[in-house]
Amino acid sequence: MQTKFAKNDALRALTLTAALSFVMAGASAAAAPSLKALQVDSAHLQLGNAPYDLKLAVSKSTANANGVSMVSADFNIDGYADLVSGYASAEGGFIAINRGNKAAYSPTSAVDFANLKQGIFPQGFVSESEFLKLPVAPELLVAGDFNADGKPDLVFAKRGDNALYFLPGSRSGFGVAQKIALDGTLDAMAAGEVDLPNAAIDLAVAITAKSGASLQIYRDGIANRPLSYKLSAPADQLAIGNLDDSLMGDVAILAAGELSILHGYNQRAGAPSFSRMETLSLGGRTQSFALGDFIWDREGKTEFALMQADGAVAFAARGALNSTPFSVAEVREKRRAQIAAKSAAMKSWQPGIGGAWAIKESNAGVVSKAMAARGAKLLRANLAGQSSDDLIVVDALTQTLKLLTVEGAQRKSYHVSSSSSPIAALAIPTSSFVLPSLIVLGDGAQPHPACCLQCRKRFLASTK
Secondary structure, three states, X not given: OEEEOOOOOOOOOOEOOOOOEEEEEEOOOOOOOOEOOOXXXXXXXXXXXXXXXXXXXXXXXXXXXXXXXXXXXXXXXXXXXXXXXXXEEOOEEEEEEEOEOHHHOOOOOHHHHHHHHOOOOOOOEOOEOEEEEEOXXXXXXXXXXXXXXXXXXXXXXXXXXXXXXXXXXXXXXXXXXXXXXXXXXXXXEEEEOOEOOOOXXXXXXXXXXXXXXXXXXXXXOOOOOOXXXXXXXXXXXXXXXXXXXXXXXXXXXXXXXXXXXXXXXXXXXXXXXXXXXXEOOOOOOXXXXXXXXXXXXXXXXXXXXXXXXXXXXXXXXXXXXXXXXXXXXXXXXXXXXXXXXXXXXXXXXXXXXXXXXXXXXXXOOOOOHHHHHOOOEEEEEOOOOOOOOEEEEEEOOOOEEEEEEEEOOEEEEEEEEOOOXXXXXXXXXXXXXXXXXXXXXXXXXXXXXXXXXXXXXXXXXXXX
């Protein structure tokens, strides 16, 4: 079974009146192919035909705040994802927390069941927002279990500061922010599994000091001293993923327009004698990037989506890509091989093995050169449950989000327009009843009232 966009389900531009954010979500994959564009006023989130508010308590701290970041995780360990948005204010910054709504995943009330029959789905987050003051604006914000206690935490920082802050999470809420001094000024940050997975999520931090630029890896918990790796230039962006044939997590680094990879290794076997830093020769200057499975292939390789200096979006992959579909017999054999591999020797990356990285596809004129120079944000998403990922391009200058997806064998482009400049975006599940939602945070938003839009994109499931 493969889910794909219906041919007659063209995504049209939507003019949003929302000041803070909007949500684009897919409906049930079994629904008839259609698109419903919804207009809302500045005080409501439109979910089907049931509006509701997301509210922040009004105070001096929140009165003139601007959105800067956003993350999601189940912070109170109740089984439902929460939404955390970060803001810059005159007094530093704060986060707003919207808890996950249980009814969106397991409704129990008669009202919810009656609404479901009419195609009205429970909202993904509770309406009332909590907020927590922070010492600095959380321009860089990541979520994960950074102290190996089984509970998601937050790490935040202001770009250019010489410190980052650890905010421990618990079932009852966040603790006191703990300041962690850096040996230089902060350039970029990312969270994920580097090298072998362990109890704590790892943190990659790029800094610039008098001695030069470096990458700091907090591999075994935020409290431990980081490992340090020299960089040729200050980093503009970091991301963590699997970028070779090994099981170890790697760090992708964008610095001075060039991409490089710090390859993970098996700590049990000891550090390799060769350099784990690989510089990619892709031609031209890269302004920003995202990691994802944007081009389906038999090996499930991770690709780079690249924002290039002329506004084109290119997809780069490692080695040759075999896009021939699997037969049923091959799928069965692949599963047997995966089971047998549990006791096989663990692979490690080796220089020159696995093929060189190269551009496999290019899409011209996705954004303007001016927006490309600003580093248009790229976001991996999978809004339709397809075999390959979608790419969301956040264009703040034209106040537009552009969706690059694959329909059949063709790359298609759609866009959604907003009345405020989009700053941060997430593509996450918000309910058991809809496909993943795209949530976008605007920059000049007043945090009260929080305004959103959810439009449903309906898909047609078909069997090849």
